[in-house]
Amino acid sequence: MSTLICGSLAFDTITTFDGRFAEHILPDKVHILNISFLVPTMRREFGGCAGNIAYSLALLGGKPLILGALGADGQSYLDRLDALHIPRTYVGQLADSFTAQAHIITDRDNNQITSFHPGAMGRAHELPVPLDAGVDLAIVAPDGRAAMIDHAAQIAAAGIPFVFDPGQGMPLFDGAELRDFIVKASWVAVNDYEAELLVERTGWSLEHIASQVRGVVVTRGEHGCRIWKGGGSVIDIPGVPAHQVLDPTGCGDAFRAGLLFGLSKGWSLTDSARLGNVLGAEKIAVHGPQNHQITLASALERLQTAYGSTPQPV
Numbered sequence: 001m002s003t004l005i006c007g008s009l010a011f012d013t014i015t016t017f018d019g020r021f022a023e024h025i026l027p028d029k030v031h032i033l034n035i036s037f038l039v040p041t042m043r044r045e046f047g048g049c050a051g052n053i054a055y056s057l058a059l060l061g062g063k064p065l066i067l068g069a070l071g072a073d074g075q076s077y078l079d080r081l082d083a084l085h086i087p088r089t090y091v092g093q094l095a096d097s098f099t100a101q102a103h104i105i106t107d108r109d110n111n112q113i114t115s116f117h118p119g120a121m122g123r124a125h126e127l128p129v130p131l132d133a134g135v136d137l138a139i140v141a142p143d144g145r146a147a148m149i150d151h152a153a154q155i156a157a158a159g160i161p162f163v164f165d166p167g168q169g170m171p172l173f174d175g176a177e178l179r180d181f182i183v184k185a186s187w188v189a190v191n192d193y194e195a196e197l198l199v200e201r202t203g204w205s206l207e208h209i210a211s212q213v214r215g216v217v218v219t220r221g222e223h224g225c226r227i228w229k230g231g232g233s234v235i236d237i238p239g240v241p242a243h244q245v246l247d248p249t250g251c252g253d254a255f256r257a258g259l260l261f262g263l264s265k266g267w268s269l270t271d272s273a274r275l276g277n278v279l280g281a282e283k284i285a286v287h288g289p290q291n292h293q294i295t296l297a298s299a300l301e302r303l304q305t306a307y308g309s310t311p312q313p314v
Contacts, residue, residue, distance in 0.1 A: 002134050003063060003137045003139070003264055004130070005141065006068070006143060007050030008124075009074070011044060011102070013044050013101070015039035016039060019037075020109055021107045021113065022111075024037070045249075045290065047250065048100060049141035049143070049165070050143070051289075051290065052253035052290060053253045054066050054086050054257075055084065055086070056253065056254045056279055059294050060294070062260065065090060066081070066087075066088065066091050067091075067130070068124055069147075071093070071098040071120040072096070073098055074120070093120075094120045101116070102115070103115045110245065116168070121143055125144055125149075128150075129155055129158065131158055136161075137160065137263060138155050140152045140164055141165045141253075142165070142166065142168045148173075153184070161187075161263075163260065164184075164187070165188075170194055170198065175203055178198060178202050185213055186214050187216070188215075189216075189255075191219045192218055206228050217259065217269070221248075229269065237274055239280075240278050245284055245285070246285055249288065249289050253283075253289060254276075254292070255276035258272065258280075259273060260272075262276075267311045267313060268311070278294075278302050278303050282294045282299075
């Protein structure tokens with residue numbers, strides 16, 4: 001069985017600022033903000049939430065199916081998916097659009113400022129959820145607004161459990177729309193900032209959100225993650241120390257790949273999140289969202305070392 005990954009495919013231009021944003025952005029002057037940052041290093045990477053998640057899931061031996069859109073300039077991305085043996089059966093290519101583009105500046109504290117051109121992603125809703133592809137798990141990750149709404153509805157109607165991962169797409173939706181996503185989903189995954197925004201927009205506490213789904217996962221960077229289970233329990237899962245800290249771009253997506261792999265194997269939410277922490281630590285030690293290397297065996301070994309247990313199906 002396969003895991004359907006609904007989300008963006010993009011090219012990331014990643015630059016590094018040697019200073020700290022906080023030292024150059026004056027809070028009382030943001031209404032007249034006019035600032036530039038010297039970025040001496042720059043790389044162009046394959047990215048987008050769906051591509052990043054699929055990359056890490058494939059490393060673990062999972063079976064990702066991407067549902068996303070590329071533009072006329074997307075042939076190199078298609079060639080990359082072929083080289084990685086990741087099926088592109090449900091990847092659409094639009095001749096009259098650019099592939100989505102992210103421009104990211106990272107400062108020395110790993111804070112990031114990102115601008116994003118949606119391009120073909122804005123028409124990803126034209127690609128329907130495949131109902132005959134043997135999908136038993138899915139994730140609705142950041143994508144075009146209509147695509148996220150339509151794909152969540154189609155997945156829910158098909159009875160397929162899915163993770164709702166609003167991410168950078170959160171500002172596209174009002175409270176009622178976010179509440180509708182939540183009641184359709186089986187799990188919700190956000191980072192700590194997005195969690196606060198989700199609570200503010202929905203008017204629901206994380207405890208209440210957890211009561212609507214099987215669990216809520218909030219990632220906390222180097223501090224690991226916190227999970228709220230549907231029954232009301234809250235568990236803090238410490239992070240896995242990284243060998244080095246080079247680039248946070250794509251760490252959240254790597255975490256979600258580990259989470260999805262565990263859930264697809266029938267692991268508990270706790271064990272699945274632990275594997276997510278392992279993947280996040282592997283990713284941050286490498287530049288770019290799709291350049292880290294790990295096998296399932298090495299991931300499980302690192303999980304065992306970090307947490308002293310081996311995941312078991314529930």
